[in-house]
Structures are given as structure tokens and as C-alpha cells.
Ligand SMILES: Nc1nc2c(ncn2[C@@H]2O[C@H](COP(=O)(O)OP(=O)(O)O)[C@@H](O)[C@H]2O)c(=O)[nH]1
């Protein structure tokens with residue numbers, strides 16, 4: 427499954443991914459202010475119940491919007507980080523958030539973070555929600571990538587939400603593990619659509635394909651996390 431971590435500059439995207447994968451890749455460059463900025467993307471992975479979850483970080487600079495769209499392609503969920511200690515960054519955050527909403531379909535879940543709660547005077551998550559007009563039913567977590575506050579909860583909640591979105595499909599897949607022809611019929615796809623569909627599920631690590639025997643197996647770790 428693919429999750430994209432986004433938000434304005436220096437809000438904690440790379441730190442969030444590093445929390446789950448200390449070997450995460452980060453393509454960054456030192457700017458004139460001597461700070462490091464992610465120019466390409468971050469890439470990390472974490473295994474939950476034996477199931478692979480890939481975390482992609484987007485660059486935070488506004489002018490990198492093409493790169494953000496590329497990273498968003500095929501994502502199953504989004505973690506959007508606000509910097510609770512720096513309200514002046516919200517404006518850029520909202521511009522990025524709106525471009526994300528345009529780039530992904532409406533059923534892709536987004537979970538919000540009000541990060542840097544360890545800093546004195548950081549805004550409460552409900553203040554961040556209100557100041558950015560996030561709807562009442564959105565989930566926003568107070569977090570700190572420094573202390574680790576709530577980070578595991580954030581990922582668990584999002585992975586569960588993604589799982590629920592896929593659960594009826596997963597049930598169907600389990601029934602047809604040895605019968606790709608039957609699955610093709612059930613999903614009303616042609617052969618080429620079916621091949622792309624199965625390859626895509628394999629890339630996301632939902633299934634393991636056995637091409638020689640024309641069968642597949644749904645990954646075992648794929649269940650609700652508790
Ligand atoms: N105090 C505090 N600093 C943080 C937190 N998260 C990130 N930072 C700091 O903010 C800066 C930017 O973090 P980084 O993860 O690179 O942000 P990115 O630009 O969004 O990838 C770094 O100096 C981090 O150490 C946090 O939760 N609390």
C-alpha cells in the first residue's frame with residue numbers, strides 16, 4: 427500500500443518517515459539559508475503484520491508542485507502535516523492541500539497532523555483544525571516527530587481506513603485466488619485490464635502473483651490493525 431506524507435516546508439515530513447524507517451531515502455539539498463530541503467522525495471517503508479506499507483514524502487517548497495503530483499500518483503492514503511508551532515506556514519499548507527485534493531479521488535482518505543506539540547506554545551490540534559477550516563469529521567492528531575507522540579496511532583488509523591476501503595475487494599480476491607478467469611468475469615474486465623489490475627495489486631503488495639500457474643495469493647498480513 428502506498429501512503430503519501432505531505433505538508434508545508436519543514437513541518438516534519440522527513441522526520442515522520444524516518445520514525446518508521448531509519449534507512450529511509452531522502453533527496454535533499456542545502457539552500458542558501460543552510461537548511462536542508464527535500465527536493466526530490468522521501469521514500470521509506472514499514473512492515474505491519476508482515477504487510478509492506480510504503481511512505482512517500484513530497485517536497486514542501488510550493489514551486490515543486492509537479493513533483494508532488496508525480497508522487498501522489500496511485501496513492502492509497504495521505505498524511506497531511508501542519509506545523510502547530512508555526513501558524514504562518516498554514517497558508518502554504520492550504521495551497522498544497524488544495525492541489526492534493528485536486529490530484530486524488532475523493533475516496534482516498536486524508537489524515538491530518540498538528541505536529542511539533544513538544545514546542546511550548548504549539549497550537550492545539552483543534553485550533554489548527556478551526557483556523558484551517560477543516561471539516562468537523564476530519565481526523566486530526568496532535569503529534570511530535572521529536573517525542574514520537576501519536577505517530578504510531580496515525581499510521582494505524584490510516585492503514586485501517588485504507589484497508590476498509592479495500593475490504594470488499596479483498597474478500598472477492600480471496601475467493602478467486604485459483605481462478606483468475608472467474609475473477610475477470612466477476613469484475614467485468616477484459617484480459618488487458620485484468621493484467622494491469624493484478625500487476626498494480628502486486629506492486630502495492632496486496633497480492634503475490636504466480637504467473638506460471640496463473641494464480642495469486644492475497645497477502646496474509648492484510649487485516650485490520652488493533
Ligand atoms: N521540536 C520539533 N521539531 C521538529 C519536529 N518535527 C520536525 N522538527 C524539526 O523541523 C525541521 C524540519 O523537519 P523535517 O522532518 O526535515 O521537515 P520536512 O521539511 O517537512 O521534511 C528539522 O529541524 C526537525 O528537527 C517536532 O515534532 N518537534
Ligand SMILES: [Mg+2]
Pocket residue numbers: 439440441463464468483
Ligand atoms: Mg523533508
